Amino acid sequence: MPPSVQRAVPKNEPFHKALEEYVQKLDPIDKAQFLQSHTTSDDVLQTIKSLNEEHRAKSSSRKIISRFSNTIKALEGFFNIIDAAVSASPVAGIVWGSLKIVFQLTHSFTNFFEAVVDVLETLAVELPFYHDYATTLYSQSESMQRALAAVYNDVFSIFTAVRKVFKNKHGDDRKAISVMFQPFRSNLDEIITRLTTRQEVVEREAQHAERLAHQEERDTAAEERQKQETERERQDHERFEAHRERETNKKRSEESQCSSRVLP
Numbered sequence: 317m318p319p320s321v322q323r324a325v326p327k328n329e330p331f332h333k334a335l336e337e338y339v340q341k342l343d344p345i346d347k348a349q350f351l352q353s354h355t356t357s358d359d360v361l362q363t364i365k366s367l368n369e370e371h372r373a374k375s376s377s378r379k380i381i382s383r384f385s386n387t388i389k390a391l392e393g394f395f396n397i398i399d400a401a402v403s404a405s406p407v408a409g410i411v412w413g414s415l416k417i418v419f420q421l422t423h424s425f426t427n428f429f430e431a432v433v434d435v436l437e438t439l440a441v442e443l444p445f446y447h448d449y450a451t452t453l454y455s456q457s458e459s460m461q462r463a464l465a466a467v468y469n470d471v472f473s474i475f476t477a478v479r480k481v482f483k484n485k486h487g488d489d490r491k492a493i494s495v496m497f498q499p500f501r502s503n504l505d506e507i508i509t510r511l512t513t514r515q516e517v518v519e520r521e522a523q524h525a526e527r528l529a530h531q532e533e534r535d536t537a538a539e540e541r542q543k544q545e546t547e548r549e550r551q552d553h554e555r556f557e558a559h560r561e562r563e564t565n566k567k568r569s570e571e572s573q574c575s576s577r578v579l580p
Contacts, residue, residue, distance in 0.1 A: 326451035328398055330461050334468030339410065355413040357392040361385060363416055367423050380426065384419060384433050390440035394447060414475040421482040427497050431504055435474060449522065460521045467514045470507055477503050
């Protein structure tokens with residue numbers, strides 16, 4: 317029995333472009349840490365489990381942590397597919413490392429944590445669809461690729477927004493975190509608004525691509541009908557010419573026979 321052939325996993329170009337921009341904007345310490353990161357979804361879930369025990373007395377915190385855990389599990393398939401497309405590239409490690417830091421920084425502040433989880437839950441539903449858009453359905457559409465890259469950029473900007481709240485530019489912990497919630501909420505709302513707009517653009521691009529595809533199908537069908545009609549006309553013409561030639565030859569033959577009979 318011949319060995320099965322594994323299909324290559326297509327690379328999600330818009331995602332990787334956004335990821336490269338995100339990594340380039342990191343401070344040197346975070347960049348070095350993430351590029352060497354081997355953090356997995358299991359590591360994040362283990363961290364969640366440990367911190368969940370710390371909050372077992374707070375039912376509200378446990379509820380949010382449970383939501384975050386479910387979100388991580390939902391995101392796992394998407395990022396594993398992303399990582400499989402590029403061998404020797406710690407893509408998933410960078411993302412899981414970022415999510416782990418987001419969780420560690422925000423879990424003690426319910427309002428921050430819940431705000432981030434709300435956004436991540438929505439993304440966990442949308443990202444697998446966008447991956448199919450990028451790699452399969454609309455991989456040849458430049459405008460769709462740009463629209464998806466903009467969505468992914470906003471996803472990474474959530475990580476950046478969280479870090480700016482809890483860490484200063486030197487990487488040190490900030491103090492008086494609670495007073496920064498409103499600026500953070502405003503920043504997050506701006507990101508959500510941009511994401512919503514980007515998502516609408518993505519869907520419009522998808523609809524437009526579908527219309528173009530249908531138009532191309534109609535044009536192709538029309539061209540095929542025209543080719544068939546032209547071929548029929550050519551065949552009809554050939555049959556007509558062949559018939560006329562036979563008739564001409566027949567007439568000449570008859571005339572020749574008549575001429576032979578009247579000769580003395």
